[in-house]
Amino acid sequence: MVRSTLLNSMTETDHSVQIRQLNYFFGQADLRKQVLFDINLDLPKGQIVIMTGPSGSGKTTLLTLIGALRTVQSGSLKVLNHELVGMRKADLVEVRRNIGFIFQAHNLFESLTASQNVEMAIELLNEWGNKRSKAVDVLTQLGLADRVDYKPAALSGGQKQRVAIARALVNHPALILADEPTAALDKKSGREVVTLMQKLAQQEGRTILMVTHDNRILDVADRIITLVDGRLETDETLDNFVEAHDPKALDRRMFIM
Amino acid sequence: MRRRTGLAWANLSYERRRLLTAIAGVSFAVLLMFIFRGFENALIDSQIQLLKLLNGDIILVSKLKQNMFVPEQFARRRLYQAQAYEGVEAAYPLYTTTAYWKNPQTKRIRPLRVLAFNPTDPVLPLSGIIAHQRELQLPWTALLDARSRPEVGPVEAGIVTEVAEQQVKLVGTFVLGTDFASGNGNLVMSDQNFLRYFGNLGPDEDRRDLNTVDVGLLNVRAGEDIDRLAQTLRERLPEDVNVFTKTQFMQQERDYWQNNTSIGFVFSLLATMSFIVGIILVYQILYTDVAEHWAEYATLKAMGYSNTYLLWIVIQEAMILAVIGFLPGLIISAGLYQLTASATGLLMKLTVTRVLNLWIATLLMCLISGAIAVRKVQATDPAEVFGT
């Protein structure tokens, strides 16, 4: 039902995400506080977009809205051809299955092996027969072939985050949402993880929206957007972004929080 | 092949020590429930085990004898009168009294219940009694209950000691068991010996003869309607006796113990408390699992798992705890039942019904805990795992 009405209006079906006049509020009545103001944003398929901005500017909130993790109050928010505004919670759960989430914390079950953690995602698609080989495949692509049967306790921080990425990518989601995926990693592992995400996205034409404060990884982006005080401040290609922000100013901005 | 990743078991078993604590907790609750239910039924069943074995279809007792504790007799004449009725095949008197038994080793005096009848009458057809019919007819002889309390001393044929301050020789043993009215055990003797021991007591003591009977047993001819015959006797016999079918008699005794004493209440209360303690224990375990893994569970929700699935995980954990906690509890209970039975002579029976009932109680216990704990999972907001 949602889909059919959308198909007519969605002439730009080459967009994974299409946001129009999105406002978002936390709290009720007197405590009601607006955190997102009139957001308009299109994410074309296959694009890697990095979102930056000061702490508290609403980046995570926007990510959770696009990820169908919150019910949306106003405007229009189309994700993978579904209009999320006004959608029931049960339908939101369905939409999430097409999105890969990568969090700052890996959130792996300590009691399950790397492979089993990834298999949990595959089971969502009701695929049972080849789930193990699929899990091993994706872990291998992420350089964990010899770690598939290790539990998280026996993995390094970077390896754990790669397992979490494997879990997010195994179902080939059309959209990947990542919130500071490298924050818990050292420079080298962070770089590795981002490069892997970039490689997979390019191979399979996935859209990636990644929040990060880490200006060392900005180069993987096709596009950088900046959120300030709940408003979309700038939206530029990487080259423009680097030109417009001299590195010192950028650094200052990143570390204001 | 649909093989889900066994998340419930993985999470439960990952923390060995917590799992062991959980199993021990469930087992303990199960054990307590078994013990309390067991004692309740043992205490009540023990009260009627003698009645159950008595060979009578219809029972006559004095109007004043409300339960087996009350030492009231009725005139033996009533038995003869009853016997005259069409359908009554035989009538047997049973004499009972409390007597002091001297432990042959410690010389300590302990009260016992004496059951006396004509050894040639099939009053209490137990193998040990039938086998020693002949010896019972000798003067100053008796049979001692092998399930008597240890306080009475050794129970074996050939022992010579004193009962009611007169010499007695044990000519054998039988197997019955104690109850509240039996004191430390049961002593069976012939009616003639009963007269020898208790017929010559001083006037202050409870002097007995064979003209007053404690319990009268009527055997009814095969094919006769026992209820109707009992009804007839109830109407026709003088008011000083009560007439019961055996079933009614046992039920009355059971009711007495269940309703007029606090046994039923106390033990039900104790069993209920064990049940609640079990719920709290299991809840603690399940809640800890959920609370420690809330970010992972929330991630599952973000991935697209529904609340129902998470509910199912917690329910599975609850059921696993029920299964692996119940078995040790059952096995230990079986051992304790045996121990209690041999130490006290109480009827501790592990019936299939009780095992099933308590299994259901255990499952319920775990499911209730799971249902409370799961509210925590359902409340986890997948949006919260971002940015933390």
Ligand SMILES: Nc1ncnc2c1ncn2[C@@H]1O[C@H](COP(=O)(O)OP(=O)(O)OP(=O)(O)O)[C@@H](O)[C@H]1O
């Ligand atoms: N659950 C919530 N209830 C109420 N207010 C919230 C909630 N979550 C976030 N906020 C507020 O909304 C604003 C935006 O928060 P958000 O987490 O989106 O910022 P952010 O850009 O991700 O910041 P950071 O870079 O520190 O992660 C903040 O002012 C925050 O205090």
Ligand SMILES: [Mg+2]
């Ligand atoms: Mg954030």
